[in-house]
Amino acid sequence: MRKYFFLPILVVAAWSLNPGNDPGKDIKKKNKAEVENAGLKLPSGFSASILLDSVGKARHIVVTKNGAIYIKLSKLVNGKGILYGRDTDHNGKIDDIKSFGNYIGTGITIKDKFLYASSNDEVFRYELNENEEVVNPEAPQKIITGLVNGRQHNTKSLALDDKGNIYVNIGSPLNSCQVIDRGPGSKGKDPCPILDSAGGIWQFKADQLNQTYKDGIRYATGLRNVMGLDWNYQINELFVVQHGRDQLDMFPEYFTAQQNAVIPAEEMFMIKKGANCGFPYCYFDVQQNKKVLAPEYGGDGKKTTRCEGVEQPIVAFPAHMAPNALLFYTGNLFPAKYKNGAFIAFHGSWNRSPEKQEGFYVAFVPFKNGKPDGPWEVFADGFAGVETVMAPKQAQHRPCGLAQGPDGSLYVSDDVKGTIYKISYKNN
């Protein structure tokens, strides 16, 4: 026999949720700032500080030419989904925050006098003044609408080229296009019907209003979910980092949980128009170093039928680490090896049990002439705040967004506690 008595505690709850009334907030901020390099482990010569803390689910970010920051939130705070923060007294802390935009989402970027931001099914843009401040926060132009929003993989990462095009990720609403999504042993739908409207990158015009699928071009297909998306202006090509498939061990006749934990890569691609990267039919096996047929489509971990001719990754990262942002570094602050290389924010894994979870760091891939030039490395680690993460909830911070500051510093957002980090380099 069980009885609970619930009495009204809503008044107390409502009071404590109001951040303005939280007397502990300033103390917490101060304590954190005193930790060396904000608790991060960095290569020699680099340092990190916390610009802002406890802002909510901070997803992608972009920094203006004056060093102010726009932050896209995936959960509204006081009804708003975009923050604009400035360090008005230049003490290394953001002290002035304005908010606008009544929609949740992840994508945000700046290109040629406009701020672009996405909800999970639309893309908006806001005119900027000469200081890259939004002229009218309440009147964005809706440039794209009606995109597939399947809850899973529904974030719309954004990138723009120099020719007036915007590239939008439309993730697969399914893990592997099974008849029963994430169902043990369930076969793949063949052909996978979602590829007409999802599982790829779409190209639209940056300056036209109310575009839908019929106005855009499916620029690349066979991409399960791309959160890391950036245009490389050095060679004028699109680069993406894909969240690879989960749960190979739904087919236990071919895969153990341990094999699922390590086999299906997180892939980085250089994308040309018309590229097919293989999802859901193929995944990249990091151990065999090749594309392999998915078990939903008759694969046994070895067969490669159907995978010939699909796009090969230019970098294959360990499984399940969740690359949430990609940024080509064009600044001059960091040492020469970083110039034009790629930073990737890994959110950290959840699908590696019984092994420990991995990721929760910012990685770096050196590039030369638009091609990887050496092995990838961990650049900034320690976000999780604990030595071992067995379950993702144990991670205290998880990298999600990246931006480059006007001085060449690197900004990293965290969507667990809403911390914004700034990573700098000492020139000596």
Next chain:
Amino acid sequence: MKKIISATAVFGITIIVASTSLPVDKATMERGKKVYTKYCVACHQVDGSGVPGLNPPLEKTPHVLGTKTRLIRIVLKGMNTHEEIDGETYSNIMAPHNHLTDQQIADVLTYVRNSFGNKAIVITPGDVKYVRARTK
């Protein structure tokens, strides 16, 4: 017999005191853990904490501690409601697990209801059979 003592303080402050109920028999917990490790741990995690934003936690949630029928139905039919649980929503889908036997479902749910800080009465194969017969 399980006893729950609920003490309620005055002036709108609620305190719930769960009793130390009879321990669930060890063999059931061991069988339940096996099923959990095979079919559940990937998403719900080793400590039942789930994955923020993706897979719901199993720690003291109303779904786990509520009626047996609702919990058994989630296993049989899966879950795709994306409802808010303690202020957070979860985007991944849970597939139906109606291929598990009545015994396996009873064991795993008893395990879940008595792990991760949870305490709730056991679910028997008879409970599962009853709900399965009435679930399309």
